[in-house]
Amino acid sequence: MRYARLPGMPPQRKSKPRSPDHAALGQAIELLMAEDAEMTQDTVAFDGGLSLRQVGNLVRGQSNPTYTNLLKLCRGLHVRPGELMALTDRLRDKRGHR
Numbered sequence: 001m002r003y004a005r006l007p008g009m010p011p012q013r014k015s016k017p018r019s020p021d022h023a024a025l026g027q028a029i030e031l032l033m034a035e036d037a038e039m040t041q042d043t044v045a046f047d048g049g050l051s052l053r054q055v056g057n058l059v060r061g062q063s064n065p066t067y068t069n070l071l072k073l074c075r076g077l078h079v080r081p082g083e084l085m086a087l088t089d090r091l092r093d094k095r096g097h098r
Contacts, residue, residue: 018061022063023095026060029058030059032084044073044077048073049072049075050072055073058073070084
């Protein structure tokens with residue numbers, strides 16, 4: 001049986017992340033965006049100099065970013081790379097993957 005999606009809920013993902021590390025990075029990006037009500041994938045892409053598709057792939061854990069693109073992503077998220085990586089590490093460790 002299919003259930004109707006509640007308003008305001010994101011659609012269920014149909015594709016899987018590349019790895020637990022990529023999934024943790026995507027989750028970290030989503031958490032940082034959730035801290036600012038005005039931050040969207042569009043604003044992250046624009047502020048960081050990335051395409052919307054690149055940001056979406058990172059959020060879904062389907063992209064393996066280059067160092068340059070990680071720096072751009074951090075610029076778009078308005079955080080330092082170390083902050084993003086520390087959050088990613090905590091999320092990955094919480095899932096039980098090292």
